[in-house]
Amino acid sequence: MRPSFWIVLILLGLLFFGALAAPCLSPFDPNTSNIELKKLAPSLTHLFGTDELGRDIFSRVLYGSRVSLLVGLSATLISSFIGTLLGLLAGFFRGKVDFVIQMVTDLTLAFPMLLLAIGIAIVLPPGLLSITLTLSLVGWAPFARLIRGTVMELREREFVQAAYSLGSSSNSILFKHLLPNLGHIFFVTATIKIGGFILNESALSFLGLGANPSTPTWGSMVYQGIDFIRYQPWIAFFPGLAIFTTVSLFNLLGDQLDK
Numbered sequence: 008m009r010p011s012f013w014i015v016l017i018l019l020g021l022l023f024f025g026a027l028a029a030p031c032l033s034p035f036d037p038n039t040s041n042i043e044l045k046k047l048a049p050s051l052t053h054l055f056g057t058d059e060l061g062r063d064i065f066s067r068v069l070y071g072s073r074v075s076l077l078v079g080l081s082a083t084l085i086s087s088f089i090g091t092l093l094g095l096l097a098g099f100f101r102g103k104v105d106f107v108i109q110m111v112t113d114l115t116l117a118f119p120m121l122l123l124a125i126g127i128a129i130v131l132p133p134g135l136l137s138i139t140l141t142l143s144l145v146g147w148a149p150f151a152r153l154i155r156g157t158v159m160e161l162r163e164r165e166f167v168q169a170a171y172s173l174g175s176s177s178n179s180i181l182f183k184h185l186l187p188n189l190g191h192i193f194f195v196t197a198t199i200k201i202g203g204f205i206l207n208e209s210a211l212s213f214l215g216l217g218a219n220p221s222t223p224t225w226g227s228m229v230y231q232g233i234d235f236i237r238y239q240p241w242i243a244f245f246p247g248l249a250i251f252t253t254v255s256l257f258n259l260l261g262d263q264l265d266k
Contacts, residue, residue, distance in 0.1 A: 012263040019256050026072040035063035037070045037223045046239045056241040058231065064242065067223040068249050074217075074224045075253065078139050079205040085143035086204075087197050090150020091189070095181055097151065098158025108151065115148040120203075121210055128216040135218050138211055142204050150196060157192055161185055195265045202257035209250050225250050 025032060035053075041061035049056040055064035097108040115123070123145045131137035161167060162185070170180050211217045212226025220227070225246040232243025 009263065015256055015259045015263060019260065022072065022253060022256065023076065025069055026076050029069040029073055033066035033069050035066045037062065037067040038221060046235065046242070049241055055245040056239070058242050059235060064228070064245050067228060068225070068246055070223040071225045071228060071246060072249065072253070074135065074222060075205045075208055078135060078142065078208045079201045081139045082142035082146060082204040083197050083201045085139070086146035087150050087193065087200070089143070090147035091154050091193065093147070094151040094154025095158055095185065098155040099162060099177070099181055099185065112148045112151050115145065116152070120145050121207055124207055124211060125214065125216060128211055133217070133219055138208060138217050141211070142207055146200065146204060149200070153192065153196055154189060157189060158185055161188055195261050198264060199258055199261035202254040205257070206250065206254050
């Protein structure tokens, strides 16, 4: 692997460490307000400053990373499982199975992902479970489309035809011969999708459709800081920087894995 791969991996490791160790690393409670300390500029005491309610932004960014990573990873696992399974079935069996799965996939892809997520999130109660399910329901289609195309190409390879000749069952060919050969493309796509899900979670939180209001999230922090962007830019800048950095790192990791 290239040195750039290890640099990205180390930075992501630090990000995960910060999220897991947030209760130990946070100098202040993320939800404790102190009007006397409101809108303080970054300093040694408050590294990222304080917001309009006097809450420490560094602590809130740390706790917000837990939400973003949890939702991003969970939505990726669920959507990739659904998409991979449907893509396998569509690409292998073709015919009516392929037609039905492709029709549902095309309908899902016909809507912008964020717009479709907003429509689903509106009817669900706020919370991490709801936002994870919402993103999973709108995020499986790209996996299905990509896996289907790859399976259609692999099923014509000699090793699959040899398995047919030896009398292997469809299940055996699917899960013993085709699925292991999807590992590379699966991990590259999943890694990039994590960043996409984190970005969409932040967008939903920005719109007030994410986690409960009492839960610190990067998107809601950016929204709360918009009114102060001119004179106290740090309130929105640091959670926005956290979103940008995290999404960029996952995209870079996907690019490195694809090389």
